[in-house]
Amino acid sequence: MEVILAKLLTSMMAVAGTTILIGLVLAFVHQPQGIQGLRVFTAFTTFKTADAPYRTLLEIRDGLFAGDGLAIVQLGLFMLIATPIVRVCVSLILFARVRDWMYVSISALVLTGLALGLLGWIQ
Amino acid sequence: MDTHLAMLILMLVSIAAGCLGALTGLGGGVVIMPVLIIGFGVDVRYAIGASLVAVIATSSGSAAAYVRDGFTNVRLGILLEVATVAGAIVGALIAAYVNTDAIIVLFVCALFYSAHATLRPPASRPIDLIPDPLATRLKLNSSYPTSKGDTPYSVHNVPGGLLLMGGAGVLSAMVGIGSGIVKVFAMDRLMRLPFKVSTTTSNFMIGVTAAASSAVYLHRGQIEPQIAGPVAFGALIGALVGARILPRVNTYWLRRIFACVVIVSGIELVRRTFT
Secondary structure (H helix, E strand, C coil): CHHHHHHHHHHHHHHHHHHHHHHHHHHHHHCCCCCCCCCCHHHHHCCCHHHCCCCCHHHHHHHHHCCCHHHHHHHHHHHHHHHHHHHHHHHHHHHHHCCCHHHHHHHHHHHHHHHHHHCCCCC | CCHHHHHHHHHHHHHHHHHHHHHHCCCCHHHHHHHHHHHCCCCHHHHHHHHHHHHHHHHHHHHHHHHHHCCCCHHHHHHHHHHHHHHHHHHHHHHCCCCHHHHHHHHHHHHHHHHHHHHCCCCCCCCCCCCCHHHHHCCCCEEEEECCEEEEECCCCHHHHHHHHHHHHHHHHHHCCCCHHHHHHHHHHHCCCCHHHHHHHHHHHHHHHHHHHHHHHHHCCCCCHHHHHHHHHHHHHHHHHHHHHHHHCCHHHHHHHHHHHHHHHHHHHHHHHHC
16 A cells, blocks of 8 residues: 555655756746746845736636646646645555554544645645 | 846855755755855845745655664654644745845844854763653654664654744744744753754654745746756755765765854854944
8 A cells, every 4th residue: 555655655756757858948038028938036035925927726727728837836846835735645554554543533624634735725 | 136147046055055055964045145145246135035945955865764674753754844834834924924024034044054064973862762642642753763773752842842933933944944943942951852863853844844835936927947056956966965064074074164164154144244
């Protein structure tokens, strides 16, 4: 059972990593003027909340349709962040299989906290 | 600096950070943060966002291996994660209102403590088998593989552990590190677990804690793909390489040199912030 978990996680990380790489290569090569061109690095010396790109899945989707490499990168990052969350889900399922309801509930509690953050309901 | 070049250099540095993180257990965060802030002049908030993603990348890879090998106490990890996730969300929220200079000071303190803890040998003591009623109720006592076969151990001081884990979560979210050191400290000293169980279970938890805070940072627009992208990819590759070569590397001197470099970068960070 642990072996399946390990394999699942490594494949998720591989997919996330590849997505990020594809996005980076695209952004490098393509330099779209559309939604987000590559900004010169000095633009990051000050933090502007209104300026940051791709904060939600909807924005990422729009960016994907526009062919922006950075949207692909952000998608990959989203997948990377989701990997530990998936791991908790799998643990929950494994606990349910052995009928350990105490830990099913505890895992559900952890997932709730993670979901609150991931769905952007906490800002 | 030209953006292409910057992203390339950033990726290479992140590969090194991920590799060192996997080899020394000092994590990608403590390397990425100074590099971004000192080396590239990036604002602290973007740096933390990128660093948190790097932490997920560095830790998730090795965590899978340890669960498979039977060292990680999964139930304990999940239970403590309730506290770390809560702490991480609280920390991520209040970080928006904290002065960046204060964040840097906090980071440097965590940095120094991590370096110090790396150099200190683990507490050597016989395994405490006297069961703690709360831990038994929570099904936390377990065993781990040793040269003598499966050795049982018991867990203690669950409330204290939860409290410290909450603190570790807050720290992790405010400062962009994995707080693995705090977690190991709590499990090793407070909860009296065998050291290998502490380190592997801590690794198991770090990814989840970082994911909780990363999500908040993502929605607040503090994860910038041009920075976090190269960092995350580099750290992923680096951690994979590091985990591969770990059995063949003598980490004794590596950890010492690394700790010194980390301390120096902390001093430099403070100097730049306050002069």
